[in-house]
Amino acid sequence: MTTTRRLAAALAVTATMLAPPARADVAVGDKISDANIDKVKDLISPGLEWCIKRGFPMTVGETKRVEWPRAYKEATEKYSSQVKLSADGRSMENYVAGQPFAKLDPKDPQFVTKIMFNYDYGYVNGLDDTDLRNFDADTGSIADHGPMTIERHFLLDHFRRLFWTGRLYVDPKPEKPNPNGYRAQQGLYPVLEPFDLKGVGA
Template sequence: MQLGIVGFRKTIVVGGIALLALAAWSLPGEAGVKPGDFITPDNASQVKELVSPGVFYKVQRGMTMKIVPTSRIDWPPPYKDATEKYSSQVQLSKDHRTVIGYVAGQPFPLIDANDPYVATKIVWNAMWRPISNDDYDLRYFDCDTVYTGVNKPFSEINYDQLGHYAGYDLVGRTEVEPIPIDPDFKHTNRLWLFLLGPQLAPQQDRGTSLLRYRYEDPNHGDDTWAWEPGTRRLRRLNEAMNSTATGPRTYSPDHYSGFNPKTEQYDYKFLGEKEMLGTVDAEHSPEMRCATDGGGSACPERWQMRHMYIVSAEPRRSVNNAEALDSKTVIYMDSEMWFEPYIDTYDRRGALFRNNVFWLAYRDRPVPDAKIAIYPFKREFVVGGASTDVQSGQTTMCYLPGMETPERECWYINMGAVDRAFFTTESMVKMAETGHM
């Protein structure tokens, strides 16, 4: 795969904010696009070298882009303060797999492309990203599964509506007590807790839920449970199941939020850094269903040039994820907001398999008319996400907040909206069986 990586350079972070020279905008002829351009399948070649192969596939099949000037994305002040306070004590372990001395904030604010372990450090930075680091609860969202194509009419294969996409971090907390570490961590070794569900539609899948725990111990794989309406019982999942589609159709739990498997179970390679397009300041919330690709994306939406680190992740076949579905994931990491605007995965033959793309908004509330989820500073919110099987054209497009859901504020981040008690098998089963949120 030809990534067209530009020359390496060292990026210094001062006070948690990357000082980056966005050279692509000063050389518009080389960049291929400029603010004001509108990208369609007819001129898709202009962005071929500015997006991943998976995103280029989507543009070729009808997703449009409005090119806008690059804007600056600041970290939430509590996260920035924690980075300045604690990052100097963080280091990789002797085997370079795990992190030692982490408390809160970004573990490795100094990114040096010549560091032999730069790829691993980038992935650990993504593990403790600034978008949410205490708790989050996405209430009521919906997803359409469709086949994409240029000017293909919207024809829904499946419609999914879910009650919660929620998480609780025990380490790295900066805004909600207990700060910076939940005392439960010392007893359980759990780093974070995650719950998806219950599923509210379609009726035959009502109640389907997923619960997942991540541990600090590098040799302790994730604990994952599922509740399914067919058997009406709790089922413990093999860890390899996290790499397969579970929940909203083409999504796998390891890629719900970009790249999310257990960090120590992969080998990482730094492929370079480059100016590329991403959506970090979306115009719409709720997002708009794309009318030119069969509903397989959010479009037209604002895309801007971003400085990204590119890392490949390959599963270590000798550990618990030996049955991982993907042979490789290529991660495109925004160097300022530390969230992946998109990732591409490759099957065991080495062919492009899936693309996940995320549309993020930068504002002080998830929706303009929010009454509760309002912050004293701007932060990032994921307002849309699409997972596309590029070998079949099937896409699951999720809207956050949903188009047809009763909860309009949708995202509650670092507000204490959920606590540890929410993330138990008993709580999950009760919600699944009763339908009470």
């Protein structure tokens, strides 16, 4: 993630954390569209607002508690208190596994940077490894009010990601020795369809 993208994401998260609790007159099952988006405008992200205003409706669902994976939670409780940012804020010291910074203080000068490290080391990005096979992807344009127009359809053979640090399930853990000092490495290849791109990968 580039520095600009990190900063933008951090500012968005910070604004959300510091904002007062919002209330809205919505109920489970309500259909939200461009016609009634004001009901939820204070509860959704700018990205969701953009989609709804351009013809992508949203149905309000029940709130559900999202539990951390047990190993991730235990690692956070065990190790987070020892983690510190380097003097330049570009790396962490004493990180082992789990969420690096479990306790955040908005008055901390490094608050935003810590949020981004928490995001980058969150379990939703994967823990030990990720392996996806034979999946589809589409590219195209979105009309001002209407569905996406698919311009190209892709069939991808294999996406794999290996985490070198913060490993919780597969030995060696919590770190797999790597001389380059990488956090993770990944590959997406080969493309199976369309034919003119078959075999391409990254």
